[in-house]
Amino acid sequence: MGTAASSPGRPGRRPSTSQVELEKVAFRLFDRDGFDATTVDDIAKAAGIGRRTFFRYFDSKNDVVWGAFTDQLEYMRERFAARPPAEPVMESLRAVVVDFNRVAPAETERHRRRLELILRVPALQAHSTLRYADWREVVAEFAAQRTGRQRADLTPQAIAHAALGTALAAYEHWLGDPDSDLATVLDTAFAELARGFGEESRCS
Amino acid sequence: MGTAASSPGRPGRRPSTSQVELEKVAFRLFDRDGFDATTVDDIAKAAGIGRRTFFRYFDSKNDVVWGAFTDQLEYMRERFAARPPAEPVMESLRAVVVDFNRVAPAETERHRRRLELILRVPALQAHSTLRYADWREVVAEFAAQRTGRQRADLTPQAIAHAALGTALAAYEHWLGDPDSDLATVLDTAFAELARGFGEESRCS
DNA sequence: ACGTTAATGACACCGGGTGTCAAATGGAAG
DNA sequence: CTTCCATTTGACACCCGGTGTCATTAACGT
Numbered sequence: 001m002g003t004a005a006s007s008p009g010r011p012g013r014r015p016s017t018s019q020v021e022l023e024k025v026a027f028r029l030f031d032r033d034g035f036d037a038t039t040v041d042d043i044a045k046a047a048g049i050g051r052r053t054f055f056r057y058f059d060s061k062n063d064v065v066w067g068a069f070t071d072q073l074e075y076m077r078e079r080f081a082a083r084p085p086a087e088p089v090m091e092s093l094r095a096v097v098v099d100f101n102r103v104a105p106a107e108t109e110r111h112r113r114r115l116e117l118i119l120r121v122p123a124l125q126a127h128s129t130l131r132y133a134d135w136r137e138v139v140a141e142f143a144a145q146r147t148g149r150q151r152a153d154l155t156p157q158a159i160a161h162a163a164l165g166t167a168l169a170a171y172e173h174w175l176g177d178p179d180s181d182l183a184t185v186l187d188t189a190f191a192e193l194a195r196g197f198g199e200e201s202r203c204s
Numbered sequence: 205m206g207t208a209a210s211s212p213g214r215p216g217r218r219p220s221t222s223q224v225e226l227e228k229v230a231f232r233l234f235d236r237d238g239f240d241a242t243t244v245d246d247i248a249k250a251a252g253i254g255r256r257t258f259f260r261y262f263d264s265k266n267d268v269v270w271g272a273f274t275d276q277l278e279y280m281r282e283r284f285a286a287r288p289p290a291e292p293v294m295e296s297l298r299a300v301v302v303d304f305n306r307v308a309p310a311e312t313e314r315h316r317r318r319l320e321l322i323l324r325v326p327a328l329q330a331h332s333t334l335r336y337a338d339w340r341e342v343v344a345e346f347a348a349q350r351t352g353r354q355r356a357d358l359t360p361q362a363i364a365h366a367a368l369g370t371a372l373a374a375y376e377h378w379l380g381d382p383d384s385d386l387a388t389v390l391d392t393a394f395a396e397l398a399r400g401f402g403e404e405s406r407c408s
Numbered sequence: 409a410c411g412t413t414a415a416t417g418a419c420a421c422c423g424g425g426t427g428t429c430a431a432a433t434g435g436a437a438g
Numbered sequence: 439c440t441t442c443c444a445t446t447t448g449a450c451a452c453c454c455g456g457t458g459t460c461a462t463t464a465a466c467g468t
Contacts, residue, residue, distance in 0.1 A: 012445025013433035039423065050448040055425065090401055125337075126330040143401075154377045158393045159401050161369030169362035176356070189362045196400035197294055197347075197363050215466035216414025243454065254417040259456065 019067075022047055022057050026064045031113070035065075035121045062127040065117050069131060073138050076100050080142040089146045093139065093163055094190035098183050101167075115171055136160040166193045223271075226251055226261050230268045231317070239269075239325045266331040269321050273335060277342055280304050284346040293350045297343065297367055298394035302387050305371075319375055340364040370397045 025047045029038040040061050044054045058064050079099060083092040103111045118124050137151070140160035144151040151157075170189040174182045229251045233242040244265050248258045262268050283303060287296040307315045322328050341355070344364035348355040355361075374393040378386045 010445085011435045011443065013447070015446065040425090041423085052426090052448055052450095053446080056446080059425095061424070088402060122334060126333050129330050129333045130326060152380070154373060154389065154393060155396060155401065157376060158370050158373035158396060161373040162366040162397055162401070163369075165365030165367075165369035166362050169358060169365040172361060173358045185358065189358060192359060192362060193366055194400045194402065196398045197359065197366070198292060198398065213466080214414085215412065217416070217464040217466095219415065244456090245454085256417055256419095256457090257415080260415080263456095265455070 016053070017047055017049060017057070019057050022049075022054070023064055023067060027113070030117065035117055035124065060127070062124055065114060065124055066128075066131055067114070070134065072100075073134055076135075077138050077141075080138070085146075088194075089143055089159070090190070090194035092142070092146070093159070094187065094194060097163065097167060097190060098186045101186055102183055112175070116175055119168070119172055119175060132164055136164050139163050162193060163190075166190055220257070221251055221253055221261070223261050226253075226258070227268055227271060234321065235317070239321055240327065264331070266328055269318060269328055270332075270335055271318070274338065276304075277338055280339075281342050281345075284342070289350075292398075293347055293363070294394070294398035296346070296350070297363070298391065298398060301367065301371060301394060302390045305390055306387055316379070320379055323372070323376055323379060336368055340368050343367050366397060367394075370394055 022043070026038070026043045029042055029046060033042075040054055041051055043061075043064075044051045047054075076096060079096045080092065083095065087095075118128050136157075137160070140151050140156040143149075143156040143159040144153065147155060149156055166189045167186065170182070170186045173189075174180050174185050226247070230242070230247045233246055233250060237246075244258055245255055247265075247268075248255045251258075280300060283300045284296065287299065291299075322332050340361075341364070344355050344360040347353075347360040347363040348357065351359060353360055370393045371390065374386070374390045377393075378384050378389050
């Protein structure tokens with residue numbers, strides 16, 4: 001999983017392509033033929049590499065869609081750490097998730113296509129579960145720390161799972177409504193989660 | 205071999221086995237060799253049928269683990285309908301989920317092994333996502349009806365997603381702690397969800 | 409006996425994924 | 439320039455899950 005940017009003073013043959021390059025090629029094919037109809041051979045041939053080499057850049061065909069997801073988790077972890085310690089857990093959570101999903105306007109369309117694949121192609125829906133696990137762990141870690149519990153305890157895990165679910169619902173809604181703004185939808189959904197999806201309980 | 209329940213007056217060759225029979229055979233192998241190491245050929249051979257026939261009883265190797273899951277969803281739908289209409293959504297949800305997961309003591313061990321596979325084997329973790337979609341739809345349908353919205357709206361979908369996540373966290377906790385009671389864990393988790401995972405907000 | 413209906417299993421095929429290994433490539437040391 | 443070493447590459451063979459096809463088998467009715 002090493003970055004393919006050939007370090008100047010490194011011995012050995014240089015990589016013939018890179019993850020990002022391969023990703024671009026693959027996405028073009030996915031757009032044209034659909035994810036399922038695109039074989040790894042197709043991608044490899046279009047990229048001018050061997051089938052075997054493809055699997056050295058990505059663990060699986062599914063993984064192509066995820067790009068540099070793992071790296072971004074580190075950023076999310078930082079954002080959590082940057083929240084004021086006194087802030088309620090669910091509020092920090094909302095702020096970070098909303099912020100985490102703010103993409104540059106120029107990238108919006110690309111982000112949309114990515115999520116479209118992940119959320120609508122069954123094979124990717126299934127596989128994404130494995131990727132979400134890392135996301136959840138970041139959330140659980142934060143929730144545990146804030147509530148003074150262990151990461152594996154029921155509450156932090158439940159928070160993480162519920163947060164993921166809420167985010168997914170927001171993503172799907174956003175995909176279904178092209179006019180909506182992702183950040184707004186996420187904000188709404190997480191506000192509802194923090195309220196326990198009940199009536200606005202006012203203490204008067 | 206196992207006599208398959210064949211309708212008496214039906215023409216045509218009778219099935220040589222049944223889903224439940226096949227499931228038993230498969231689970232024995234899964235227990236012995238693990239899910240991944242057990243091939244469909246192994247199962248077919250152990251059941252005395254052809255490989256092709258296996259795929260007429262189950263759409264995939266993954267599906268073996270799920271048994272008659274779909275049928276049980278209808279039961280859950282009924283339980284939702286049976287809740288008092290004035291009851292808060294999240295309370296009905298908690299009651300139904302807890303009730304839905306009450307299994308006979310004799311079946312507990314079997315249920316445990318089933319969930320162990322689903323939640324711990326990566327291939328099944330991934331595949332289960334597809335099955336969960338139906339579960340979520342049942343919840344979303346109920347939530348929509350109770351809140352006077354469409355099933356596809358953000359809130360019902362978020363509730364369904366969050367509920368699923370909460371249930372999964374509870375399942376995992378239960379698996380990790382053999383002394384715990386599944387119903388109790390679920391009840392706790394859903395109570396927290398209904399509270400928005402916040403401090404006990406008291407109106408004094 | 410005959411046609412009908414349904415399940416079976418053999419066979420071939422596709423596609424994702426892996427293990428192995430010789431060959432290609434490039435830097436560094438002689 | 440040559441030699442050595444590190445690294446990537448791609449060909450090849452293989453496994454396994456899943457599907458389409460089709461002849462065969464086993465039950466039913468007449």
